[in-house]
Amino acid sequence: MGEHEKLICNNKKAFHDYFIEERYEAGMVLQGTEVKSLRNGKANLNDSFAMVKNGEAFLHNFHINPYDFGNRENHDPDRMRKLLLHKKEIVKLFAKIREQGYTLIPLRVYFKEGKVKAELGLAKGKKNYDKREVMKEKDMQRDIAQGLKDRNRGARDRD
Known part of the structure; x- marks a missing residue:
């Protein structure tokens, strides 16, 4: 972890269940209440995974607790979140995921220079x-x- 990074949550189970072959850093499209909740460390990566669909990458099952002081505009805790990757990376990942046995797993979520980032691992099941x-x-x-x-x-x- 770099010196300008603050860890939000880890996915320890990923290292137990998968061989991690490559790592990628991706940004996330989030709502304001989600970022506020993440600043409080209220997130869970268990059972989450990423998929490539229509040339875009999405994170599924990433649970962010509703913000305590949010109103009716509060976010859905388990909604699908778009990942921000370069087009070349998405094409490469899509090709790898189509191969037998590969999956895209979030390893950790952290703040880097004020922005929320997700570290993804191209993994093969153990x-x-x-x-x-x-x-x-x-x-x-x-x-x-x-x-x-x-x-x-x-x-x-x-x-």
């Missing part, structure tokens, strides 16, 4: 055995770290 391998690797690393910690503690006790 199989269950891939997830088990990753978990097994993490367990082994944790056990190794714990073993070294115990060994160092035992050396101090003997001194």
Whole structure:
């Protein structure tokens, strides 16, 4: 994350369920009450995804809580939001998404120089055995770290 960025929300589940191959930064078309709600950190990326339709990219299932002090003009929390990408990027992404197994997942949403940005990942789904391998690797690393910690503690006790 850059020094002029403020994180709004993360999608931790994306790294567990997908292999992220490429990353893209996109702006978003938002209403005023949505930006105010995002400034309060009231957003959720779980189960959200992006799609390319008619040469435009859209973010689906990105939940932004209604603004607390909004009136009848408050936004719909789960509406589809347009993503701002260059035409070349959209064409490239559309071609990749058409390939088997690729999907476009939002990884995080943040403020960058006062503007709301979404980091998108071109991802391929993990199989269950891939997830088990990753978990097994993490367990082994944790056990190794714990073993070294115990060994160092035992050396101090003997001194």
